[in-house]
Amino acid sequence: MEFKTDALLLRAVDYGESDKIITLLTADRGKLTAGVKGVKKAGAKLRFAAQPFCFAEYVFAEKGGRNTVTSASLYDGFYSLREDVEKFFAGAAALEICDKLTGENEKSAELLVAAVTALKEITEEEPSFALVKFLLKALKIAGYPVRAGACANCGKPLSGRMHFDMTGGAFQCEACEGVPASESTYLTVRAAISGGQHTEDGARRALRLLRTYFNYQTDDDLPAIGEYLKLLPSVKT
Numbered sequence: 001m002e003f004k005t006d007a008l009l010l011r012a013v014d015y016g017e018s019d020k021i022i023t024l025l026t027a028d029r030g031k032l033t034a035g036v037k038g039v040k041k042a043g044a045k046l047r048f049a050a051q052p053f054c055f056a057e058y059v060f061a062e063k064g065g066r067n068t069v070t071s072a073s074l075y076d077g078f079y080s081l082r083e084d085v086e087k088f089f090a091g092a093a094a095l096e097i098c099d100k101l102t103g104e105n106e107k108s109a110e111l112l113v114a115a116v117t118a119l120k121e122i123t124e125e126e127p128s129f130a131l132v133k134f135l136l137k138a139l140k141i142a143g144y145p146v147r148a149g150a151c152a153n154c155g156k157p158l159s160g161r162m163h164f165d166m167t168g169g170a171f172q173c174e175a176c177e178g179v180p181a182s183e184s185t186y187l188t189v190r191a192a193i194s195g196g197q198h199t200e201d202g203a204r205r206a207l208r209l210l211r212t213y214f215n216y217q218t219d220d221d222l223p224a225i226g227e228y229l230k231l232l233p234s235v236k237t
């Protein structure tokens with residue numbers, strides 16, 4: 001049986017002397033694994049289809065429960081991400097978020113669109129803030145939205161020292177319980193959700209906090225965000 005679908009390549013591993021096994025994010029089948037034959041050979045026709053960040057229409061042959069890529073039509077390879085180490089690591093973190101939040105046979109169109117949009121923004125804008133926006137969007141799609149309004153517990157306006165409630169995914173004032181959070185983190189998250197001013201430092205702090213929140217809600221980690229942050233000046237949440 002043959003089928004085709006739009007997909008974003010999440011990861012690829014070598015298989016044998018010249019093949020690769022790739023994992024893709026698709027709109028209607030969730031995460032999908034497939035083999036691509038001969039792509040490690042020089043001049044391989046489908047070499048692009050097994051490269052990081054490839055967004056394409058993939059055509060598969062399915063036999064015995066296994067998928068093999070037979071052709072692909074490229075939409076965008078986001079090649080500029082490979083020319084800048086910070087952007088590359090930010091893009092890799094976005095792919096890891098998709099990988100961790102998606103299973104097989106899930107409807108993932110919204111996440112796919114958000115991921116492709118995020119990769120484009122990472123190439124064109126400040127990578128750390130683009131990654132914050134995507135992580136917030138992905139968390140919301142997965143059912144773990146973050147709120148950044150007034151104190152979620154007592155309703156007081158927020159400024160200065162404050163807390164973040166890991167259970168409810170919301171910022172709270174200093175008098176209410178939660179883990180410590182900086183004002184720059186709060187302002188960055190609020191800007192990512194509804195617009196406004198942010199700082200690069202705030203974006204990096206926000207990534208640390210949101211990684212912790214992701215771990216709390218999913219019992220899983222996002223080590224690629226940690227690797228990305230190692231490239232940048234050290235910050236504290």
